[in-house]
Every structure is written in C-alpha cells, then in structure tokens.
Amino acid sequence: MLTFLAKRTATLVAAVLLSSYAVFLIPYVTPGDPVRKIIRSRVAGDVVDDSTVKALGESLGLQDPLPVQYLRWLGDFFTGDMGLSHVSRTPVADQVIPALGITLSLVIVALGTAVVVSLPLGITAALRQGGRTDKLITTITQSFIAMPEYWLAPLLVLVFALKLSLLPSAGWSTPASMVLPAATLALRPISFFTSAVRAGVIDALEADHIPAARARGLSRTQTILHHVVPNGLVPLSTLFAVWFAGLLGGSVIVEVIFAIPGMGRLLYDAVINSDIPLAQGGVVVVVGLAVAITTLADFLHRILSPKVGGTLA
Amino acid sequence: MPELVIEDLSVGGPGRTVLSGVSLTVRPGEFVALVGGSGSGKTMTARSVLQLLPPALSVQHGTVRLGTLEITTASETELNSVRGGRLGMLFQQPKKMFNPNRTIRKHLLEPLKLHGGLRGRVAEAKVLELLAEVGFENPDWGARAYPHQLSGGMAQRAMTAMALAGQPEILLADEPTSALDKVLEQQILELLDRERTQRGLGILYITHNLASVAAFADRVLVMQDGKIVESGTTESVLRNPRTGYTRELLEASNLAPSGTLDTAAGQSDVLTLANVCKQFGTGRRRGRPALDDVSLTLKRGEILGVLGQSGSGKSTLARAIVGLETISSGTMARKLSPGAGEAPTAVQMVFQEPHDSFDPRMTLRASLEAPLRRWLDPSERSRRLREAMEDVELDPALLDRRPADCSGGQLQRVTIARALLMEPEVLICDEATSALDALTQRTILDLLQRLNRKRGLSLMVITHDMDVVRHMCQRVAVLFQGRLVELTDTHRFFADPRHPHSQDLVSAAIPCRGLHLKRMRAASA
Numbered sequence: 001m002l003t004f005l006a007k008r009t010a011t012l013v014a015a016v017l018l019s020s021y022a023v024f025l026i027p028y029v030t031p032g033d034p035v036r037k038i039i040r041s042r043v044a045g046d047v048v049d050d051s052t053v054k055a056l057g058e059s060l061g062l063q064d065p066l067p068v069q070y071l072r073w074l075g076d077f078f079t080g081d082m083g084l085s086h087v088s089r090t091p092v093a094d095q096v097i098p099a100l101g102i103t104l105s106l107v108i109v110a111l112g113t114a115v116v117v118s119l120p121l122g123i124t125a126a127l128r129q130g131g132r133t134d135k136l137i138t139t140i141t142q143s144f145i146a147m148p149e150y151w152l153a154p155l156l157v158l159v160f161a162l163k164l165s166l167l168p169s170a171g172w173s174t175p176a177s178m179v180l181p182a183a184t185l186a187l188r189p190i191s192f193f194t195s196a197v198r199a200g201v202i203d204a205l206e207a208d209h210i211p212a213a214r215a216r217g218l219s220r221t222q223t224i225l226h227h228v229v230p231n232g233l234v235p236l237s238t239l240f241a242v243w244f245a246g247l248l249g250g251s252v253i254v255e256v257i258f259a260i261p262g263m264g265r266l267l268y269d270a271v272i273n274s275d276i277p278l279a280q281g282g283v284v285v286v287v288g289l290a291v292a293i294t295t296l297a298d299f300l301h302r303i304l305s306p307k308v309g310g311t312l313a
Numbered sequence: 314m315p316e317l318v319i320e321d322l323s324v325g326g327p328g329r330t331v332l333s334g335v336s337l338t339v340r341p342g343e344f345v346a347l348v349g350g351s352g353s354g355k356t357m358t359a360r361s362v363l364q365l366l367p368p369a370l371s372v373q374h375g376t377v378r379l380g381t382l383e384i385t386t387a388s389e390t391e392l393n394s395v396r397g398g399r400l401g402m403l404f405q406q407p408k409k410m411f412n413p414n415r416t417i418r419k420h421l422l423e424p425l426k427l428h429g430g431l432r433g434r435v436a437e438a439k440v441l442e443l444l445a446e447v448g449f450e451n452p453d454w455g456a457r458a459y460p461h462q463l464s465g466g467m468a469q470r471a472m473t474a475m476a477l478a479g480q481p482e483i484l485l486a487d488e489p490t491s492a493l494d495k496v497l498e499q500q501i502l503e504l505l506d507r508e509r510t511q512r513g514l515g516i517l518y519i520t521h522n523l524a525s526v527a528a529f530a531d532r533v534l535v536m537q538d539g540k541i542v543e544s545g546t547t548e549s550v551l552r553n554p555r556t557g558y559t560r561e562l563l564e565a566s567n568l569a570p571s572g573t574l575d576t577a578a579g580q581s582d583v584l585t586l587a588n589v590c591k592q593f594g595t596g597r598r599r600g601r602p603a604l605d606d607v608s609l610t611l612k613r614g615e616i617l618g619v620l621g622q623s624g625s626g627k628s629t630l631a632r633a634i635v636g637l638e639t640i641s642s643g644t645m646a647r648k649l650s651p652g653a654g655e656a657p658t659a660v661q662m663v664f665q666e667p668h669d670s671f672d673p674r675m676t677l678r679a680s681l682e683a684p685l686r687r688w689l690d691p692s693e694r695s696r697r698l699r700e701a702m703e704d705v706e707l708d709p710a711l712l713d714r715r716p717a718d719c720s721g722g723q724l725q726r727v728t729i730a731r732a733l734l735m736e737p738e739v740l741i742c743d744e745a746t747s748a749l750d751a752l753t754q755r756t757i758l759d760l761l762q763r764l765n766r767k768r769g770l771s772l773m774v775i776t777h778d779m780d781v782v783r784h785m786c787q788r789v790a791v792l793f794q795g796r797l798v799e800l801t802d803t804h805r806f807f808a809d810p811r812h813p814h815s816q817d818l819v820s821a822a823i824p825c826r827g828l829h830l831k832r833m834r835a836a837s838a
Contacts (some may be wrong), residue, residue: 208404209409212402212404213423214396215363215365215397215402216475217479219389226423230414231414234414304414306414307413307414307461
C-alpha cells in the first residue's frame with residue numbers, strides 16, 4: 001500500500017508538471033510575439049516601442065532558456081501569482097479562485113443529487129432484476145444519456161422559469177438559481193450511476209458468499225444491507241471521481257447557458273478573447289484538481305476492496 | 314440433542330425433478346456420509362434442509378424435521394434462527410464463501426451476535442477462541458486477515474469456526490474438502506470428528522470421495538439421480554456394494570496401480586530442465602523463488618507425476634515448460650523426433666478448469682479451428698477436428714455447441730482434443746481432473762493413459778492427488794516450496810519416501826482398497 005501511495009503521488013506530480021509545461025508554452029506556440037504577450041501579462045501599463053519591450057523582456061528574464069523560465073513561472077504560479085488577465089487587466093488568481101468555488105459548488109450539488117437519486121433507483125432495479133420496475137427504471141435512466149445539456153437546459157428554462165415562473169432562468173445570486181443548472185448537469189451522471197449501481201449490486205447478489213451468509217442465519221434484508229449493497233457500490237466510487245474531474249472543466253455549456261461565472265465560463269471567455277494568462281491559470285488549476293481527485297478515488301477503491309489493495313491488515 | 318430427519322422429500326421446479334422421495338436421519342454424534350456423482354442431488358438435499366433452494370426450485374413433497382421443529386413449514390424468522398444456529402453448514406471452495414471486503418473477524422461476529430447474542434469484548438474474545446479451536450496458530454492474525462489472504466485450508470477452518478460459532482446440533486458439510494489436498498482434507502475431517510465426539514455434533518458429510526468416507530463415516534447413503542439408491546453402515550456398503558452405481562463409484566475412487574508401470578518407456582529424454590529458477594517480483598516485493606534450481610527430465614513415452622501442495626510451484630513449472638512464463642535462469646531443452654523439428658506446438662497443455670479454458674462466446678469448433686487456420690484449408694481442418702474428437706471419444710456434433718452447453722467432463726475432453734490437434738509429443742496436464750467428480754475423473758485418466766500407449770505421448774501429470782499418481786505414473790517428482798525434493802519411481806516413492814514432505818504426503822494418502830474403516834481403526838487403537 002505504501003509503495004502504491006508513493007507511486008501514485010509521483011505520477012500525480014508528473015502529470016501536473018507535464019500538463020503545466022504544455023500550458024506554459026502557449027504564448028510561444030500561438031501566433032504573435034511571445035515576449036509582448038508575456039509582458040502584457042506581467043506589466044500593468046501599455047507598452048508600444050521596441051526598446052521598452054526589450055528592456056522589460058530582459059528584466060523579466062525572457063532571454064533565459066525555456067526550462068528556467070518555466071520553473072520561474074511555476075514558482076510564481078504556486079505562490080498565487082498567475083499574472084494579469086489580458087482583457088480585464090486584473091490578477092488572474094482573483095478571477096480563477098472565485099470561479100473555481102462556484103463550479104465546485106455546482107458540481108458537488110449536481111453529483112450529490114445524482115448519487116442520491118441513482119442509489120435507490122439502481123438498488124431497486126437490481127433487486128427486481130428483469131421485472132417491470134427494473135425495465136422502467138433502466139429505460140428511463142438510459143434515455144437520459146440521449147439528452148444533451150444544450151437541449152435540456154433551454155427546455156427546463158422554458159418550463160420552470162418562463163411558463164411556471166418558479167425558478168430564475170439565469171445568474172448565480174440565490175440558492176434557487178442553482179436548481180436548474182444542477183439538474184441539467186445531474187441528468188447524465190444519474191443514468192451512468194444508476195446502471196453502475198445496478199450492475200454492481202447484481203454482481204454482488206450473485207456472488208458465492210451470499211448463500212453462505214444466509215446459511216449463517218442472516219435474513220435476506222440483513223444480507224442485502226451488509227453484504228450486497230456495500231460490495232455493489234465499490235465501482236461507483238471510481239465512476240464518481242471520473243465524473244467529478246470531468247465536470248470541473250466540462251460544465252462549460254451549462255455555465256454559458258445559465259450565465260454562471262464558473263470555471264467553464266471563465267475558460268470559454270479566455271479562449272474567445274485570446275486571454276492567454278487567464279486560460280493558463282484556469283487550465284492548470286482544473287487539471288491539477290482533476291488529477292488529484294482521480295488519485296484520491298484510486299486510494300479509496302483500494303481501501304474499499306482490500307483484495308485489490310493488497311495487505312492492509 | 315435432537316436428530317435431523319428427512320422424510321420422503323421431493324424437490325423440483327417447472328419440468329424437472331431434482332430430488333424424489335429422499336429419506337435420511339442424522340442422529341446426534343453420528344457421522345453420516347452422502348455420496349454420489351455430480352448432479353446426483355447431494356447439494357440440493359443440504360440446501361433443502363436449510364430451505365435455501367435456488368429460486369426455480371421448491372419442496373414439492375415430504376418433510377424435514379430438526380427435533381420437533383418442522384423446517385419445511387417454519388416461518389422465515391424461525392428459519393433465520395435455525396440457519397447458522399442449530400444447523401451449521403460448510404461449503405465447497407471455502408475462499409469464495411467469504412465476503413472479500415470484510416475481515417474474518419467481522420464474518421465471525423455475525424453468527425455470534427445473531428445466535429449467541431454476544432457483542433463487544435465478549436464477542437471479540439470468542440472470535441479468537443474459535444479461531445484457536447479450529448487450528449489457527451495465530452488467531453490474532455487470522456481475525457484481522459481478509460479472505461484472500463487465507464489459504465484454502467485456512468479458509469475452510471475459518472468457515473468451520475463460523476459454523477461452530479452458532480453452537481450447531483447438526484453440521485451439513487457439502488464437499489468441504491474437495492478443493493483441498495489430502496493432507497488438509499485429513500486435518501479438516503479430523504477437526505469435524507473431534508467436534509462430533511466432544512459435543513455430540515451430528516454430521517451430514519456430502520462428498521464424492523469414498524476414501525475419506527471409509528475413514529470417518531458411520532453410515533453411508535448413496536445418491537443417484539435424486540434418489541437414495543443404497544444405504545447402510547460404511548463397512549457393509551463399501552465392502553459389499555449392492556448396486557452397480559455404488560460399485561462404479563467405488564471403482565472410480567479406487568485408483569489402483571494400473572499395471573502400465575513397467576519402465577518399458579523409451580530411454581531417450583524428450584524434455585530436459587537444468588537448474589531452472591523463476592523469481593516473481595523485483596526489489597522489496599521479491600519473494601521466495603517460485604522455482605528454485607529445478608532439474609528434471611521427461612523420458613519419451615513416460616507418464617511423470619508432479620506432486621506438491623498449492624504454492625509449491627507446480628503450475629509455474631508447467632507454464633514455464635509451455636512458454637507461458639519466462640524463466641529467470643537455467644535451461645530448458647526439447648529433444649523432439651526428427652519430423653517435429655523445433656515446432657513450438659510440440660508441447661501442449663491441459664488446464665485445470667475446463668470451463669475457463671474456452672472463450673464462452675465462441676463455439677467449440679471456432680475455438681479449435683483458430684490455430685489451424687494459417688496452414689490448413691477448410692475441408693482438411695474439419696477432417697482433423699473430426700479425428701481429434703474421435704480420439705477423445707466424443708461426438709463431433711458437440712463441436713457446434715458453446716462451452717456453457719457442455720459438462721465439465723466433455724469440455725476437458727475437448728481441451729485434450731485441442732491439444733492433440735497440434736500433434737504434440739508432450740502433454741502437460743495441470744490438475745486436469747481436479748475440478749471433476751470421481752466418475753468423470755476416471756474416464757479422463759483412462760483416456761490420457763490410452764493416448765500415452767497408442768501415440769507414445771509423453772505426459773507430465775501435475776496433481777495434488779496421490780491416487781492419480783499411484784494409478785498411472787511411472788515416476789514421481791515432488792515439489793516443495795519451489796524446490797524439487799524427490800524424483801523417483803512410483804513404487805519406490807510409495808514404499809520408501811525420502812523427503813519429510815513426501816512422507817507426509819504418502820502417509821496422508823489413504824488407499825481405499827484395504828478399507829481403512831473407522832470401526833477397524835477404533836478396534837485396533
């Protein structure tokens with residue numbers, strides 16, 4: 001387990017370094033003069049003449065070899081100095097951190113809802129495998145896969161905001177404004193989670209140790225509570241982490257439709273406006289968080305199923 | 314203590330009958346054996362006693378009584394208190410019968426709480442006490458272990474501890490030792506027998522292994538097609554079997570030396586291994602070598618038995634010889650007949666679990682044809698397939714089935730047919746009959762022997778079953794912790810085993826002929 005821990009942490013660091021290096025190179029591989037682009041993210045005032053550019057470039061160390069510049073950039077980044085946004089002329093960190101907070105709360109609410117909904121659905125479907133209830137649950141949740149966010153979101157707005165006037169149609173001011181975007185985001189995870197829970201529980205039900213548990217005197221309910229459901233839910237932990245990581249940057253459609261100032265929206269704006277420092281800051285934060293979450297999920301999986309994790313005892 | 318009485322029990326489902334008119338009694342302190350081939354209804358008898366039949370089956374007629382309790386009409390609540398309480402059960406393949414995500418301790422706490430009302434420290438102390446009682450040398454470790462960390466024998470001991478936790482009056486033991494080797498089998502059965510004499514536990518021992526029946530059971534019931542066809546004291550049934558089926562079972566369990574053991578086999582070597590080592594893992598995870606300086610030869614046309622307990626390196630050896638595993642050091646040389654040259658296919662392997670040796674989605678024909686596609690046209694391929702099926706005495710029509718539609722015995726023949734298609738000179742059988750019942754095992758062993766004689770095929774038979782070795786092997790190699798500790802002629806091995814481990818193996822192997830009956834042992838003791 002310890003070696004696994006060390007190995008995983010090493011891969012995590014390597015992944016973050018590799019992706020951040022790619023991000024660091026953005027000003028060099030996009031069209032235009034990289035020195036001017038970098039200066040613009042470092043200096044508040046406007047710079048026009050070449051001699052000032054040269055002087056500033058030298059004082060910023062832009063003549064140094066790329067790896068040296070990268071390390072300096074990374075050091076600044078992790079001490080909270082992500083540079084200035086090309087568009088708003090304010091520090092990138094001041095935009096990225098609130099946006100991250102908003103997206104995190106949106107994703108947590110959406111995925112939390114998805115888990116709360118899909119657990120009972122998946123377990124019920126599995127316990128009534130092949131029956132009418134199972135078919136109903138499976139058909140309905142599977143149909144969610146075919147409902148893209150750009151179709152579902154306007155539909156929900158049309159019904160709940162415009163027709164019924166129950167919920168705000170956009171913005172991020174009250175808890176009520178979270179309902180429609182979270183519902184939109186939750187729908188597809190619900191369908192994946194439900195089928196994962198259903199499959200996991202069915203596998204657990206058919207395991208050889210279930211009749212053995214009944215033969216020890218456990219009632220059917222006790223067997224299901226202690227031996228079927230906990231074992232059946234193990235695969236969900238991995239799936240949850242994959243979705244969590246994916247939605248951090250992948251909630252862009254929902255954020256744009258509902259005008260939510262989250263990470264997706266921020267990256268979208270940064271790309272549209274060629275705001276390189278903003279895009280750099282956003283991408284590195286999202287990638288770092290995503291890698292950390294999947295690594296955590298791997299640890300969790302090893303703790304939940306000791307056979308995979310080797311000797312914990 | 315009450316007795317378990319089954320009267321005129323019939324169990325079935327739509328369109329099929331599994332048990333018809335089964336009657337039997339297990340009294341306190343009695344060791345009753347229920348024997349029969351696979352599919353004879355033994356397991357279903359045990360399952361109906363616990364009222365844990367598969368959903369498609371139900372009791373159609375008859376009663377099961379434990380003392381005064383009518384089990385067949387008892388409520389679910391009454392049944393829950395009887396299961397694991399007054400009625401304990403042991404299963405085949407003990408490792409699969411534990412929840413892989415829970416420690417042994419947690420498993421044991423369940424029956425202690427349900428049937429003894431024990432919790433907290435008292436229960437924890439009882440867990441350790443039970444584990445010590447069933448022979449865990451380190452109960453603390455056993456309690457903290459997860460099921461996958463236990464060996465098969467340890468898992469069956471833990472399962473026994475779990476059954477004993479409920480203080481059972483009757484123990485249903487469904488093939489508890491069939492997946493274990495002879496030494497472990499002996500130990501587990503002795504453990505059960507001790508509980509019988511000390512506490513007056515009644516035991517219903519379900520098995521297809523008559524040798525162990527002879528050694529432990531008071532009475533024997535023989536089951537065929539869901540009916541009890543013969544019953545009586547162990548001595549009378551085993552000495553004077555009245556039905557042909559019992560004689561067949563007895564014959565199958567009784568693998569006497571078959572007379573082909575004259576070493577007329579060729580003197581030339583077909584396979585030579587010198588100083589072969591295999592090391593798994595690197596760095597700190599480097600464990601004991603799986604194979605440690607193993608040197609042996611396989612002579613042309615001989616049957617060499619390779620004996621060893623699980624973990625002794627038998628399977629690694631087999632996999633290394635066919636090339637499924639690289640070796641860390643040492644040499645392996647094949648001296649094939651001139652025609653075969655250096656053909657990689659000249660050494661073939663038959664695996665233990667026939668159902669796992671085929672792609673479940675492919676028909677057998679598709680599986681068997683696959684390796685022939687490169688150099689044979691369709692008509693030649695189907696001719697070869699037909700011949701191979703005839704060699705293993707199977708109907709070629711079977712080829713169009715999928716693995717799930719065949720029995721284990723049929724499939725194991727198909728595995729052999731598949732190996733024969735490659736025209737091998739050496740066939741490695743890795744526990745090829747361990748997963749099969751005694752009757753089927755016998756027919757497969759006969760087939761292998763015939764192929765050995767007819768084709769001059771050299772066989773390496775890897776097994777933990779001493780009877781198989783005695784029955785058909787000219788020479789025996791014993792592996793112990795990755796090292797070759799003995800290599801000698803079979804008769805010399807059984808007469809005078811040299812290595813201490815070999816001596817353990819030989820003394821645990823109870824030959825059925827000669828009938829080491831329990832009563833006789835008691836008399837001579």
